[in-house]
Amino acid sequence: MEFLGSIFEIGKNALEAIGKWVVYINSLDANMKNLKRKIEYLSCQEDDINTELSSAERSLKRRKQEVEVWLGEVKTVKGDVRTLQRLEEEVVGWKHVFSRARLGKLVMEKIQEVEELQVKGTFSNGLLIDALPTSGWSRPTMGSFGETTSERNMEKVWEYLMDDENGAFVSAQEVFGYLRQLKVLGAQFLNVQELASFVTSQQCQALENYRLKVGNNFEYINNSVGKEVHAISFDSKPFGIGVDSLVLPSNIEYFGITRCEDLISLSDILSLRDAGHLRICLLQYCNGIESIFSSSSFSEDCQIPLRIVEELRLLDLPRFRVLFDGVVPPHNISFNLKKLYFYRCSSVMNIFPDRLLQNFPNLEELTVSDCENVEDIIVEVEMRYQGHHQDDSNTITLRNLKSLRLGKLPILKNIYKGIMVCESLQDILVHSCPMLRRLPLSFHMNSGHASAPPGQHIRGDEEWWEYLQWDDPHTKTTLQPLFIPFHKI
Known part of the structure; x- marks a missing residue:
């Protein structure tokens, strides 16, 4: 058994x-x-x-x-x-x-x-942490350099200053006294007044490159483009004396602003009007900002700030609504913007009114992600204002657009209701946009058949691709070889 x-x-x-x-x-x-x-x-x-x-x-x-x-x-x-x-x-x-x-x-x-x-x-x-501990380390003053600022030791001073792990609060007078011979400078100022005092000095104007930070928190910055100013507002308020007091070097190339609560529009910073070399601008974690340009942006002397900026990054701005608030640029004014990024801007409903695209002829990359209230990327808006030509065409041309990336836009219904002519478009990415049912793209016609630009590819959710609606039944046949589902990336 x-x-x-x-x-x-x-x-x-x-x-x-x-x-x-x-x-x-x-x-x-x-x-x-x-x-x-x-x-x-x-x-x-x-x-x-x-x-x-x-x-x-x-x-x-x-x-x-x-x-x-x-x-x-x-x-x-x-x-x-x-x-x-x-x-x-x-x-x-x-x-x-x-x-x-x-x-x-x-x-x-x-x-x-x-x-x-x-x-x-x-x-x-969160994904990020402070690069440096907030306590338990000493903060030397510029006085510690008193015996090393001779010409033979200037290189050692520079190496010390550019090391983000060895920060030092400075005043403008200390910079004047100790660093007269430097052509490259990295320094952090405690408040806006000290920054303004230094920026308007001959010593600043003589610098070849610089990285200037204002605010009472030491923060790690791992990029360097040459001429940078980073405004940081945490426990202190570096803009507490008024945003008009923020003075920037006229040759600034990169401007970043973080956690500034009282800034409503970026163009309120008047010194940006004179920033004729500014290429990159970053705004992040600013709870008050609502726009880039306000009604006061366009002065009578036609000095328009930020016209030459090539890259604009807007990150975690809960009240940001529009690029232009209560103002429309003249049709003959062109902006040099090439890269535009929106990330977690929950109050944005659309990115561009269609009639404003003529002001951005150089746009190459557009990324919109995690903006829960975006319904349209480009919206048709009736505009009756002096100086703009009106027509009935619903076709727009983005001659230089190379990349369009849209992600996590739960109520996005339209990229554009009309037709988009994008001869340079190479990279299209769409994911988690369940209500988007149409790609408004126009294609070249060869012998009566549509053809996509060479090298173009489309990445997206496979289910989304299958349910897309097409103005021309042959368009999907043309694009099918270009589509790459996410699981094959």
């Missing part, structure tokens, strides 16, 4: 094992589709995190080590999923029944791994 009991137990275990393998086989197709869908969402999550981290190049923080680890794990798991997809194509039919069973088991395990990565990737405490 004991022997028979053992035989029965062995048989029972064998049946349970066989049952599991049968489940692996029968559920393989459904699980593989589920895995593809989950890896698509994980890729979207990865794209969003990379978008936010790219702003860290302009920000005052550094990425957490756990974020780096997570990105590495995502890269590995995406490679594993591609391998599983290839294996699925190879083990077709019952002659590969055991291989399909093993593959089914691997797919189920990989689904669990992807789900765990999705949870880990929420990073509820």
Whole structure:
């Protein structure tokens, strides 16, 4: 009887094992589709995190080590999923029944791994941390350089100043006294008055390059473009004496502003009118700002600020609504803007009125992500104001647009209701835009057939692609070879 009991137990275990393998086989197709869908969402999550981290190049923080680890794990798991997809194509039919069973088991395990990565990737405490500790370290004064500012030791002073781990609060007078011979300077000023005093001095005008910060927090900045000013407002309020008092060097090339609560419009900073070399501008974590240009932006002498800016990054601005607030630029005024990024600007409903696109002929990249109230990217608006030519055409031309990226826009309905002619467009990315049902693109006609620009590709959610509506039935046929689903990226 004991022997028979053992035989029965062995048989029972064998049946349970066989049952599991049968489940692996029968559920393989459904699980593989589920895995593809989950890896698509994980890729979207990865794209969003990379978008936010790219702003860290302009920000005052550094990425957490756990974020780096997570990105590495995502890269590995995406490679594993591609391998599983290839294996699925190879083990077709019952002659590969055991291989399909093993593959089914691997797919189920990989689904669990992807789900765990999705949870880990929420990073509820943020992606970035302070580069330096907030306490437990000393803050030397410029007086500590008193014995080393001779000509032979000037290089040592510069190395010390440009090391963000060795910050020092300075006054304008200390800079004047100790650093007369420098051509390159990195310094942090405690308030706007000290910055203004230095910027208007001969010493500042003689500098070849500089990185100037204002605010009472030492923050890590890992980029350098040459001539930079970073305004930081945390516990203190560097703009407390009035935003008009912020004085910037006339040859500034990069301007970043973080956590300024009382700034309503960027153009309120009057010294930007004289910033004729400004190329990059970053606004982030400013709860009060609503626009770039206000009604006071365009003076009677036609001095319009920010006309030559090439790159504008708008990040985490909860009240930001429009680029132009209560003002319309003359039709003969062109802005040099090439790259425009919106990220987590929850009050924005549209990016451009269509009639204003003529003022931005050089636009090359447009990215809009995590803006929950955006309904249109380009909106048709009836404008009756002096100096603008009106016509009935609903076709717009963006001659230099190369990249259009839209992500996590839950109520986005239209990129544009009319037709867009974008001869240079190469990169189109759309994800998590469930209400977007149309791509308003116009294409070249060759022998009566539409043809896309060479090298163009479209990335997006596969389900979104299948439900798109087309003005011309041949357009989807033309674009189908260019479409890359997320799970194949």
